[in-house]
Amino acid sequence: MSTPSSLQHLIDSLRVLPGVGPKSASRMAYHLLQRDQTGADSLAHAIMTALATLKHCQLCNTFTESDICEICADENRTHEQLCVVEMPTDLLMVEQTLAYHGLYFVLMGRLSPLDGIGPKDIAFSRLLERASDGIVKEVILSTNFTVEGEATAHYLAEMLRARGLTVSRIARGLPVGGELEHADPSTLAQALVERRTLAG
Amino acid sequence: MSTPSSLQHLIDSLRVLPGVGPKSASRMAYHLLQRDQTGADSLAHAIMTALATLKHCQLCNTFTESDICEICADENRTHEQLCVVEMPTDLLMVEQTLAYHGLYFVLMGRLSPLDGIGPKDIAFSRLLERASDGIVKEVILSTNFTVEGEATAHYLAEMLRARGLTVSRIARGLPVGGELEHADPSTLAQALVERRTLAG
Ligand SMILES: [Zn+2]
Ligand SMILES: [Zn+2]
Numbered sequence: 573m574s575t576p577s578s579l580q581h582l583i584d585s586l587r588v589l590p591g592v593g594p595k596s597a598s599r600m601a602y603h604l605l606q607r608d609q610t611g612a613d614s615l616a617h618a619i620m621t622a623l624a625t626l627k628h629c630q631l632c633n634t635f636t637e638s639d640i641c642e643i644c645a646d647e648n649r650t651h652e653q654l655c656v657v658e659m660p661t662d663l664l665m666v667e668q669t670l671a672y673h674g675l676y677f678v679l680m681g682r683l684s685p686l687d688g689i690g691p692k693d694i695a696f697s698r699l700l701e702r703a704s705d706g707i708v709k710e711v712i713l714s715t716n717f718t719v720e721g722e723a724t725a726h727y728l729a730e731m732l733r734a735r736g737l738t739v740s741r742i743a744r745g746l747p748v749g750g751e752l753e754h755a756d757p758s759t760l761a762q763a764l765v766e767r768r769t770l771a772g
Numbered sequence: 773m774s775t776p777s778s779l780q781h782l783i784d785s786l787r788v789l790p791g792v793g794p795k796s797a798s799r800m801a802y803h804l805l806q807r808d809q810t811g812a813d814s815l816a817h818a819i820m821t822a823l824a825t826l827k828h829c830q831l832c833n834t835f836t837e838s839d840i841c842e843i844c845a846d847e848n849r850t851h852e853q854l855c856v857v858e859m860p861t862d863l864l865m866v867e868q869t870l871a872y873h874g875l876y877f878v879l880m881g882r883l884s885p886l887d888g889i890g891p892k893d894i895a896f897s898r899l900l901e902r903a904s905d906g907i908v909k910e911v912i913l914s915t916n917f918t919v920e921g922e923a924t925a926h927y928l929a930e931m932l933r934a935r936g937l938t939v940s941r942i943a944r945g946l947p948v949g950g951e952l953e954h955a956d957p958s959t960l961a962q963a964l965v966e967r968r969t970l971a972g
Pocket of ligand 2: 829830831832833834840841842843844845
């Protein structure tokens with residue numbers, strides 16, 4: 573007695589999803605087949621549609637259904653600033669602040685030597701080319717403040733400064749409404765180091 | 773600026789998978805699109821193939837690509853015993869023991885009032901019909917020893933005994949090679965209660 577081949581193939585295929593091991597793949601397969609065949613069918617079609625329609629914006633590298641995404645095509649935005657983020661979700665977070673009116677570049681990842689992700693696996697060379705268009709003046713590095721995000725920012729800063737660009741990094745510090753009593757010590761330390769002189 | 777609709781639809785569709793919330797759905801979608809388009813394509817096809825080819829065995833209710841599964845079609849097995857398990861994976865575990873030669877019935881779930889899963893959501897009536905074929909003499913309840921598996925076993929035992937069938941439950945006790953020193957107290961207590969008289 574063995575598992576029917578199409579069931580085994582489904583279980584194996586679910587393991588392409590990040591964080592899904594053999595046990596949860598099997599649990600997912602049974603759930604799809606036993607409890608949600610409609611959802612399973614719609615998932616299969618959503619994958620095929622996404623693969624067929626999504627591409628990378630030629631300017632900012634985010635996912636888009638056109639050659640150039642909505643933001644890059646927006647004439648009203650500042651073309652002198654380029655905000656570099658790791659993922660499209662980060663871009664959405666910055667947009668939600670309504671505090672930024674420049675353009676973006678989405679790396680689609682971060683340097684992560686432990687996972688075998690080096691400069692060639694994310695869009696570094698495309699960023700360097702993009703930032704060297706003669707219009708961009710400042711590159712704002714907005715990768716995460718994780719070990720990998722920081723390493724990515726340092727690496728990029730060096731390469732971009734070598735091309736004569738102004739490079740900045742978003743600030744670390746206490747959150748708006750944050751109390752010193754509840755800040756973690758390293759964030760508070762950074763808030764001290766990165767203190768701003770107030771205009772008198 | 774909004775997420776392209778085919779990307780948003782993929783993220784939403786991934787949430788049909790058990791245990792996948794909005795954050796991991798988004799992580800999964802980016803992984804499929806950015807790092808493993810081949811895997812994504814093969815996943816979509818595996819889902820469609822599984823949906824198209826798998827059905828429930830007419831006798832034991834497990835997933836199969838035929839009307840009757842390999843085990844139920846095997847003339848060499850004992851037709852008087854029916855081992856009831858929750859899921860196909862449990863059936864495979866019992867088969868691996870090589871200690872059972874009867875037939876099976878796969879409930880495809882367990883009673884779980886908290887999740888809204890009642891007798892009508894799992895194959896109870898089909899089991900009762902199957903066990904009443906006049907050939908089956910003993911039903912061996914092999915649901916898990918979880919709260920839900922136990923409740924399922926109790927419920928089934930009552931209904932099956934009312935039909936004049938012999939109903940048994942797999943034993944709880946110490947594992948083979950198990951030491952009292954390392955057993956958890958409730959398992960040890962059950963091992964005492966379910967002690968067997970040894971032939972002299
Ligand atoms: Zn763009
Ligand atoms: Zn069968």
